Amino acid sequence: xxxxxxxxxxxxxxxxxxxxxxxxxxxxxxxxxxxxxxxxxxxxxxxxxxxxxxxxxxxxxxxxxxxxxxxxxxxxxxxxxxxxxxxxxxxxxxxxxxxxxxxxxxxxxxxxxxxxxxxxxxxxxxxxxxxxxxxxxxxxxxxxxxxxxxxxxxxxxxxxxxxxxxxxxxxxxxxxxxxxxxxxxxxxxxxxxxxxxxxxxxxxxxxxxxxxxxxxxxxxxxxxxxxxxxxxxxxxxxxxxxxxxxxxxxxxxxxxxxxxxxxxxxxxxxxxxxxxxxxxxxxxxxxxxxxxxxxx
Numbered sequence: 001x002x003x004x005x006x007x008x009x010x011x012x013x014x015x016x017x018x019x020x021x022x023x024x025x026x027x028x029x030x031x032x033x034x035x036x037x038x039x040x041x042x043x044x045x046x047x048x049x050x051x052x053x054x055x056x057x058x059x060x061x062x063x064x065x066x067x068x069x070x071x072x073x074x075x076x077x078x079x080x081x082x083x084x085x086x087x088x089x090x091x092x093x094x095x096x097x098x099x100x101x102x103x104x105x106x107x108x109x110x111x112x113x114x115x116x117x118x119x120x121x122x123x124x125x126x127x128x129x130x131x132x133x134x135x136x137x138x139x140x141x142x143x144x145x146x147x148x149x150x151x152x153x154x155x156x157x158x159x160x161x162x163x164x165x166x167x168x169x170x171x172x173x174x175x176x177x178x179x180x181x182x183x184x185x186x187x188x189x190x191x192x193x194x195x196x197x198x199x200x201x202x203x204x205x206x207x208x209x210x211x212x213x214x215x216x217x218x219x220x221x222x223x224x225x226x227x228x229x230x231x232x233x234x235x236x237x238x239x240x241x242x243x244x245x246x247x248x249x250x251x252x253x254x255x256x257x258x259x260x261x262x263x264x265x266x267x268x269x270x271x272x273x274x275x276x277x278x279x280x281x282x283x284x285x286x287x288x289x290x291x292x293x294x295x296x
Contacts, residue, residue, distance in 0.1 A: 004076055006036050007069035008155075008270050010048070013037070014066045015154035017056045025137075025155075026270075040065070066154070070269075074157070077272035077281070090119035091276045096141035098129040099220065100239045101263070105145055105161065109265065113283035120276065128218050130193030136266055143280050147194045147236075148264040157272065159284065160264045164238040166198055168252040171229045180254045182206055186213035186231035188222050194261060195219075199234045202258040223249065236261055 013022040013033065023030045041048050046061035058066065093113075097106055102124065113120060125141065132146030133156065145161075152158045168180065182203070187210050190196040203210050213231035216222040219239040226233035227248045240246060265284040271277040 004073060004273070006040060007073055009033060009036050010040060011066060011069055011073070011154040011269065013049075013056075014058055014062065017058075019056065070154070073269060073272065077157075077278060089117040089276055089279055090121075092121050092123065093276055093280055094123050094125065094140070094142045095144070096125045096127065096132055096135050097145040098132075098218075099126050100236075100242055101129070101145045102126055103242055104238060105263070109145070109161070109284045110280075112285075113280050116283065117279060120279075128193070130190070133266060136268060139268075142267065142271065142274075142277050143284070144266045145263070146266060148262045148266075149194060155269055156266050157269050157281070158264045158266045159281075160262045161284070162238075162263045163260050164236040164263060165260045166195060166234055166258040167237045167240055168254055168257065169223070169226055169233045169235060169240060169249045170231075170252055171227050171248065172250055180232075180252045182210070182254070183208045186211045188212075188214045188216065188225045188231045188233045190219070190222060190234075191215040191217055195234060195236065195258075198258040198261070202234075202256070206256070234258060238263070 009022065009026055009028065012026055013019065016022050016025070019030055019033055023033045026033075028036075037049060044061065044065060046065075047059050048062035048065055050057050050059055095106070095110070106124070110122065114122070125135075127135075129146045132141075132144040133149075133153065135141045136144045137153070137155065148158050148160060183206070187199075189199055189210075189212060199210075211231075214225050216225060219235050220243070222233050222235060223239070223243050223245045225231075227245045232252065240249070240251070243249075265281075267277055267281050272281065
């Protein structure tokens, strides 16, 4: 087994802290995974994992090695990208993104890949952004564009490409001198995902228990219910600005708002050796000098 394969197994294990889950996800036997950890511990001269009655945890040396392994794989990915830069690539790239991301981000992101490798075929699947990383982890997409969680899974490479504030919206035209009191308002919220997490944290910071009028599985459905007058919605400004319902909605000014979202492009770390994914990853660059690459 090559060092890179061992590093990928270790990074997955460092994220899950479960030998069973990592062995299943990475399609290796538990015995193979245990031998991999033993070889790494022998090579480093340190115990990397503690196994106790309460589960598995990283040691101090394990945390340091996780950082080393992630950097080593990133360097290898950059080398492979440079090595395959002149190849005439072909193949099928599966991309997942929300409808809003398709309209606003993907054309600019994927144009360099399309121009450099016209034989590459891109298929595009749209859906709720909250499902993006799960679909990527399950192998149902090669590249995803989605909001980035504060902690990126060790099995994923993510590069931030932009940010968007979260805004409060209501039905109807703007009102002069309106006062917004969160405790008195019914809310329409996403059922799950990072926007919901940010909204819940905002409510906790305000010290209120919100009145939830409705929950939806997507931002477009949320804006529809807001336009129908069910309550105040919380959505990314990027979604609001490109919604066909924007003329029927107003943005509400409040003394505080939920935290903004980072939007990024993601691939599985294990896929960086694939020439097609490596080329797509290299092509999807953020605006110059404004964003930073993130990894676990």
